Amino acid sequence: MINFTLNGSKKSFDGDPDTPLLWVIRDFEKLTGTKYGCGVAQCGACTVHLDGSTRRSCITPISTVDGSEVITIEGISGAEAEAVHKAWLALDVPQCGYCQSGQIMSAVALLQLTPKPTDEDIDGAMAGNICRCATYQRIRQAIKDAADTMEG
Incomplete structure (x- = not known):
């Protein structure tokens, strides 16, 4: 079980730990503001904040966000x-x-x-x-x- 915070809400993911964060955000959490562009971290369309830094979510395995805070375009504030x-x-x-x-x-x-x-x-x-x-x-x-x- 992978536990993380998404836009201020606690989330858990019990699927394949190699699933890209992008697909967890879009397919499982139904937040479609983060876009799929290239799939190889070259275009930036999938950029999110992970623990305060930008991260290309298309190549970030969900297993690497365990215990982390993820902010998408839907949750950006300040x-x-x-x-x-x-x-x-x-x-x-x-x-x-x-x-x-x-x-x-x-x-x-x-x-x-x-x-x-x-x-x-x-x-x-x-x-x-x-x-x-x-x-x-x-x-x-x-x-x-x-x-x-x-x-x-």
Whole structure:
């Protein structure tokens, strides 16, 4: 039995310990905000927070989250999440929207660690988050705007 916390609720999983966290989140917990993109941790669509750090859930075996806290796009909260959400809306960041939950999870984690990120900080934190619609400039600006909002 694998026990973990998902978005603040205690959960147990009694299936194959090699099942990717992504499929536990989507298929067993019915939270579909976390997306399947590539299955090899290269696109970022499946990004969640695991014990406060970003993690690609498509390659994370559920057995490795025993006793851990997992936060998905449905459970993200706090000042950084609110600032990112407002900036995303203000700049109309999403086009198709498929990658956006992973983008937002990475952006929130960045702002939690680096409240006033440089372009280099943003590049590093967002590396591996692919946007097929190429909204990278809006994503960068939204992160900067969110940081500015939190600052003052």
